[in-house]
Amino acid sequence: MPLWAEARIERSAAEVLAFKRHNPCPVTGLARGSCPDWEVDHVQPLCSGGPDTRANMQWLSVEDHRAKTRSDVRMCRNSRKNPTR
16 A cells, blocks of 8 residues: 555645635745645644644645655554554
8 A cells, every 4th residue: 555545634625725825825826726836734744643724734845745744654654553652
């Protein structure tokens, strides 16, 4: 199973829209529509208990987002294998 498939957790479309309204696209400056080569990311990953709120979101380039997601998934997978007591 690819790393991204395991990392998929339901997100609130309303929170993503609220984030975009308050943090326009770094490329276009628009609060609506596509944002070429940028994606919304959760600062603290959802898989590690991060909240699905606009306060926990940031813009990342597609390349940086992929790298962060790989790291986040590894961290979450390791924490499930070795839970803290």
